[in-house]
Amino acid sequence: GQNIDQPTEMTATEGAIVQINCTYQTSGFNGLFWYQQHAGEAPTFLSYNVLDGLEEKGRFSSFLSRSKGYSYLLLKELQMKDSASYLCAVRGGNTPLVFGKGTRLSVIA
Amino acid sequence: DAGITQSPRHKVTETGTPVTLRCHQTENHRYMYWYRQDPGHGLRLIHYSYGVKDTDKGEVSDGYSVSRSKTEDFLLTLESATSSQTSVYFCAISESLGQATGELFFGEGSRLTVL
Numbered sequence: 001g002q003n004i005d006q007p008t009e010m011t012a013t014e015g016a017i018v019q020i021n022c023t024y025q026t027s028g029f030n031g032l033f034w035y036q037q038h039a040g041e042a043p044t045f046l047s048y049n050v051l052d053g054l055e056e057k058g059r060f061s062s063f064l065s066r067s068k069g070y071s072y073l074l075l076k077e078l079q080m081k082d083s084a085s086y087l088c089a090v091r092g093g094n095t096p097l098v099f100g101k102g103t104r105l106s107v108i109a
Numbered sequence: 110d111a112g113i114t115q116s117p118r119h120k121v122t123e124t125g126t127p128v129t130l131r132c133h134q135t136e137n138h139r140y141m142y143w144y145r146q147d148p149g150h151g152l153r154l155i156h157y158s159y160g161v162k163d164t165d166k167g168e169v170s171d172g173y174s175v176s177r178s179k180t181e182d183f184l185l186t187l188e189s190a191t192s193s194q195t196s197v198y199f200c201a202i203s204e205s206l207g208q209a210t211g212e213l214f215f216g217e218g219s220r221l222t223v224l
Contacts (some may be wrong), residue, residue: 031211033212033213035213041217041218042199042215042216042218043152043213043215043218044198044215045212045214047214048212070174085151087151089152091211092197094206095139096142096154096157096206096208097154097156097213098168099144099151099152099153101149101150101151102151102152102153
C-alpha cells in the first residue's frame, strides 16, 4: 500500500517563500507529482520528480529524496493567486497515482 | 488544455436511484480514471481503464461500476446511490501509467448530491 502525508493547512505572506512538505511510503516508486487546485476547480499539474534532487520551474521548485521518502514544493515570491490547495501524489510502480489529502495554502497581505 | 468534458456538472438525486456520470476525451489517451474528492480525504481512485473494455478497481470501488466501450468515453455508474456517495467526481486521463511522465489531466468535476 501507499501512505502520503502533508500538512493540512499553511499560511504565508505575499512576497515570501513557503515550503510544503510531503512524506510517503510506497511499495515501489515511479515518480512523485505536485498538483495545484484552486477552490472549486480541477487540479492542474505543477511538477514531476523521479530522481533525487531539485526541479525548478519559474517560481515553483520541487525536491525529492527517494531514500527518505520525502519531497517538498517550494513557492517563491508568493502572490495572492497562489492561494490554493497543493496535492502531493505518488506513483508506486505501474499503478495509478495515489494522492495525499492536500495542503491548503492561504497567502495573506 | 486537455479536451476532457464531464457531464452532468451538477446533479441532485435521491437515495436508491441510479446515476451515471460521463467522461468524454478528445485526446485519444489510453488511460482514463474516476476519482472522488471529499473534505478530509483528498482525491481517491474509484476505477480506472487502460483500454477499451479494460478496467480495474481503485481504492474506493464499492458501489460503483464503470464501462468503456469507446476510447473517448468512460462512464461511472452508481447502481443505487447512497448519501455517502455525495461528492465531487473528477475524471482524468493520461497517455501512460508507469512511464516517465504519465501526468494526469483532469476534467472540471461533477458535483453529485444524494439526498
